[in-house]
Amino acid sequence: MSTNNYTTLSMPEINAFKMDGLGNDFVIIDRRKNEINLSKEQIIKIGNRNNVGFDQIIFIEKEDKGIFPITIFNPDGVEIGACGNGSRCIAYLISKENNQRSIKLEADKKILEAEILSEKLVRINMGLPEFKGDKSIPIKEGLNPRKVSIDFIEKEYGSGICVNVGNPHIIFFVKDCEKIDIKKIGPKIENHHYFPERINVTFAEVSDDCKNIKVNVWERGAGQTKACGTAACATVVAGYLNQLTEKICNVHFKEGTLEIVYDLGGGNVYMTGPVSDIKEITLKI
16 A cells, blocks of 8 residues: 555645546546645545545556556545556556557556557456455455355355455355345445455346356445446456356446456456546546
C-alpha cells in the first residue's frame, strides 16, 4: 500500500477525470505535477452519489522508469490494492497522452501490463492469482480458503471459494445470481468475522457451455457495483480450479462483457474489455 499521508487539500478546486469500465466508475486525479492530498473525509464526500460519486478514486503518481504507479481508494476512504477496470481506464488515459499502445502501471508494488488493442478496448495482465489463507487472503486461521462455509447461507448457496487477484474475493456459484438479494447478503459476508480485513463478494451463474458467466457483485467499501474487473478474474480462476468453467470465459455484467483468460502456462490472468470516453471534471471540496 502507499505510504502517502492524505491529510490536507492544497486547493479548493481540483481538476480531475471521470471514466468507467462497463459502468464501474472512477474519479481519476493526476498528481504527477502537483501534489494533491485528500483526507479520508474528503474522499468519502467526493464518493457520495449525491455529490460526484465513484466506485473508486484513483491517483496517478509520478512516473518511474516508464512505470506509472497508481493509488486506489474505495468510497469509504480505505486504500485498496488493485482495481482491474480502473487500471484499464488509467492505461487508456495515459495512452492518449503519449500515443503508446503498451502501458505499465504499478498498484500495491505489483506491475500491471496493459495493451490498447483498439479504440477504447484495453487488455490488462492482472498477474498471478493467490489462493492461500495468509496475507494474500486474510481469513480466520484454520479455514480452507478453497471451501469456506458460512452458516447463514451454506444450506442455500453452499460453500464459497476465496481468490485474490489484487483484492480478496469470495465466490459462490449458484443457479440464478440475479435472484440473490446482494444488498442484504453482501454486507453480512463482507463483514463476517472470518475475514478480518473484510472481503469482496460475488455470486456467479455459469452457463451450460462453461464459457459464459453472469455475476452479481458486492465490493467491500463500495457496495453493489455495476461491474468489477477483479471479481471477474477471481470468478474464472475459482470456476476453472473447481472444474466449473473453461479457462477462457466471457463474464457478463448489466452494461457489458469482460473476456477473462486464465493462462495456465504462466499462471497469469488477463482481462479484456471496453472503457468509456474520458470526461474532464472539477471537484469542489
